[in-house]
Amino acid sequence: GENVEQHPSTLSVQEGDSAVIKCTYSDSASNYFPWYKQELGKRPQLIIDIRSNVGEKKDQRIAVTLNKTAKHFSLHITETQPEDSAVYFCAAYQGGSEKLVFGKGTKLTVNP
């Protein structure tokens, strides 16, 4: 089955710096890769997603890149703000079992 590895597990940056979180997946047939942000005690919220027919997608300060050959995708947050502090989860859609497989999460802390 699909396996999603996410790194780093924790990331601390200064306000205004960029943050990058990386994920790798094992199933070459995976074709949908969402990123979720979860604040403490709250629901996960979709922040950006990408499908396998696209190499990069951007939404204001957030971007996601996908390298299908290497089977990895990354989340890039520029000009980080304290309110970006949260746990971020990547996920990959496994078509065979029709489910999302989540990474273990990255706790991002943006220091003012």
Add this chain to the structure above:
Amino acid sequence: GAVVSQHPSWVICKSGTSVKIECRSLDFQATTMFWYRQFPKQSLMLMATSNEGSKATYEQGVEKDKFLINHASLTLSTLTVTSAHPEDSSFYICSASKAGAWETQYFGPGTRLLVL
């Protein structure tokens, strides 16, 4: 749009009792709903996938007789934890999709269950 509610938000119960959690899509029809379990500081672990009008598909290791799932309409799915025990204490989160897992999943706010 795409709001999912979950009720109750938290529940405390005695060991051996059953607890029902409701998940509702408020402004869209959810063809597929998903139930996850999340332990503190851990990832989301899929328990089961349910499609309206059909039996739920459970993940390996999840007891279908203990975690009863009903998806009776396109806007409501329920998870019943039967004969709950302290090890069932966790954060249960549902999500809903307008199609399947290949489309955006909208998450509910979660239910924190504590079994004494």
